[in-house]
Amino acid sequence: MRKAIKAIVVTGFVLIIFIFINALAHNPSIKQKLEPISFDINESGAITHLSESIKFKTVSNQQATKKNIEEFKDFIGWLKINYKLVLKNTSLQTFNETLLFKWEGQDVSLKPILLTGHYDVVPVIPGTEDKWKEPPFSGRVDSVYVWGRGALDDKSGVIGILEAVTYLMEKGFKPTRTIYLSFGHDEEIGGVNGAALVAKYLSDNDIQLEWSLDEGSFLLGGFIPNVDKLVAAINVAEKGSVTMQVVGKAQGGHSSMPTSKSAVGHLSKALAKLEDNRMPGGLEGLSLEMFDEMSKHMPFIYKIAFANRWLFGGLIDSYLSRVPMTNAMLRTTTAPTMLSASIKTNVLPIEAIGTVNFRIHPRNTVKDVFEHVSNLVESEDVDVRLMSYSGRPASEVSSWESRGYRVIEKSVQEIFGDVVVVPGLMIAGSDSRHYGKVADDAYRFNPFPLSNDEFASFHGTNEKIKIKAFTEGIKAYIRIIETGSSK
Ligand SMILES: [Zn+2]
Structure with a gap:
């Protein structure tokens, strides 16, 4: 009897030691220390551009008849005037009001990459206008935020990419890989007349992307309980x-x-x-x-x-x-x-x-x-x-060990320092449901740091982005494009 008790105590003790050793070893892998990188961008110009872009009421309503096409055309006109260098160095195709830019690389035998976002926005719920601290299409800039519908979803993504590309072009950067940029006009209603047509065009022309980067998660602070650092979930799939x-x-x-x-x-x-x-x-x-x-x-x-x-x-x-x-x-x-x-x-x-x-x-x-x-x-x-109209399968799951994933992960860490980067699952939808069909790997991530409060304004009232988050995000896009378009 005594022997049995002794055996149980010893086994229990060994088990506890084993559990503790496992926990002590449960640490992030030690990665080589990355040198912080920054870029001297035109911050005030970028903020003005984001603010101006929000003023266009490029609203996607569920009923197509409600669409105000003039706002979309005006936005495109504005974009062409304000991003002349992008127009000069790329070829542009349009698919309805969706834009596809091709920035040809020096080695056309390499698979291209795609950076994408959408400039349509969800409507403001009727009757909630007076709950906004700033009118939803004012694009008002105060000392901390840029306010308005699209500040997060996803005009900051579109303008962020355009600013990053402009910066690189001004510096004379020449990509090795071809870079496509696409800006969708109907993501909020399924992307069938925009991203789907772009994906079909790429597929019809045997253009297979190495990887694509679309809107998705952000660098979230305080979102995951008990994790103090910013968490960057690079979404590798969507539901x-x-x-x-x-x-x-x-x-x-x-x-x-x-x-x-x-x-x-x-x-x-x-x-x-x-x-x-x-x-x-x-x-x-x-x-x-x-x-x-x-x-x-x-x-x-x-x-x-x-x-x-x-x-x-x-x-x-x-x-x-x-x-x-x-x-x-x-x-x-x-x-x-x-x-x-x-x-x-x-x-x-x-x-x-x-x-x-x-x-x-x-x-x-x-x-x-x-x-x-x-x-x-x-x-x-x-x-x-x-129900006859419904039924969309989950996307393929992209690799979190590929070159594309590593490029995004490393760029984010170089710009934002000690952040936790993990592969994530997108629980909403994105245009990548279409682009994923022509990309070896499709990623969904916006490199902007957000608090819980800011994240809650996504599709809601008082949508806003911190000026600092936006400008740092542009730098992350620059780094992603610079390293992602290399060999
Ligand atoms: Zn979106």
């Missing part, structure tokens, strides 16, 4: 989306004589079941790489858990699954969004319809999601219908 209708069925009739089972009753049980049985997910592949790297910058207690996933894996998964943002990184999400049933208080519906939107993780397909839902809730009382 897909599919919407289904779950339909409860019953006989209907007058509400004074209800049957024991109503269509609404069937629907509510089905929806509750769907929420209780989310698609499986967890830390693996891309999500594992991302959280494993971030955890190396967390306090020791978290390192203990992440360095010993063989023991704490279940605990970590359930913790991350409870937080909406991290949950979205781990799995295909389930979101009931719309309901409809009877049109009158005393009429029992024949059908009660719940609309459910799923954001598809790269490990799942549209078919997987449909099967999951059907297997869970389909019965003689419940139908599952795929």
